[in-house]
Amino acid sequence: MSSGARSGKSGGKRCLVTGGAGFIGSHLVDHLLDRGDEVVVVDNFSTGKRSNLRGHENDTRLRVIESDASDAVQGFGSHERFDQVYHLAAAVGVKRIIEQPIESIETNIRETSAVLHYAASCAARRETPPAVLIASSSEVYGKGSKSPFSEEDDCVYGPTTALRWSYACTKAIDEYLALAHHARSGLPVVVARFFNTVGPRQVGEYGMVLPNFIDAVLAGRSPEVYGDGTQTRCFCDVRDIAPVLPRMIESSACHGRVFNLGSDSSISIADLARLVARTLGSDIQPVLIPYDRAYAPGFEDLRQRRPDLRRIRGAVGFEPTIDLARTIRDVARTRGWSASDQ
Secondary structure, three states, X not given: OOOOOOEOOOOOEEEEXXXXXXXXXXXXXXXXXXXXXEEEEEEOOOOOXXXXXXXXXXXXXXXXEEOOHHHHHHHHOOOOOOOEEEEOOOOOOHHHHHHOHHHHHHHHHHHHHHHHHHHHHHHHOOOOOOEEEEEEEHHHHEOOOOOOEOOOOOOEOOOOOOHHHHHHHHHHHHHHHHHHHHHHXXXXXXXXXXXXXXXXXXXXXXXXXXXXXXXXXXXXOOOEEEOOOOOEEEOEEHHHHOOHHHHHHOOHHHOOEEEEEOOOOEEEHHHHHHHHHHHOOOOOOOEEEOHHHHOOOOOOOOOEEOEOOHHHHHHHOOOOOOOHHHHHHHHHHXXXXXXXXX
């Protein structure tokens, strides 16, 4: 792949995807390659997997760099140019944040800052800067009680002595940095606040609820529901999410703005566990685990987390199409399950 080209030989874009071997990132890479783009993936493989990029090994339009994003963009200098930059690399999962708070805080802020400075440096050299999408999280809303959450709502966090809120604060700082770059230099930046994205390639080792439930049911174990199970979330399939990201980054109406991204259909966590069991042909019932046993004493969780999607619908016409039962079946199939197992 030519390192200096701004567009692919097929007429597509030249894209950088940090965290491109991760869950959401790899689905985005699939989509970009399918539409004819050239893609450079930067991933340190702390959580990403090379197997997530399986099928593209012989595609000359894909280059994979094993590195932190900050080190990679520093090495690019002025010779490596992109049309679009998707920054998805981050420390993810509440469990990981609690177990590795220093690394998680520093990673989320340092890597985002480096990517934004790299993009802004293009404008400083009087080159056309790439459009940048920064991946944020619904965790940014903290423990606000409003429903649904709208992009201009206040963010409410607990005390600094509760590490649980450190992830939310780091993603909020990422957003501040992105919007500040847009305000100062006009850098075309979009912030996407993901709400509980699920689907094939997602793993449960960092506390992701749906793959944990599926793995438990397939192993014949009761899914472990933290708290009383009545807390609600909205789950959106990654295959609905990945294709809308290029539409956002390519729309000037989205630049300098924050967007909720997900589904607005709510389900309680206990009902999710039952849906998983029912969909996979099992009558296993969930078991409740107190938060202080699952995480740490004094752990706080939101009673609900539902996005207001009016802004993203108005901007690019986003609408989820894949229902949760299909997502469950498709994830289970990646674990060797088939409908005949019911």
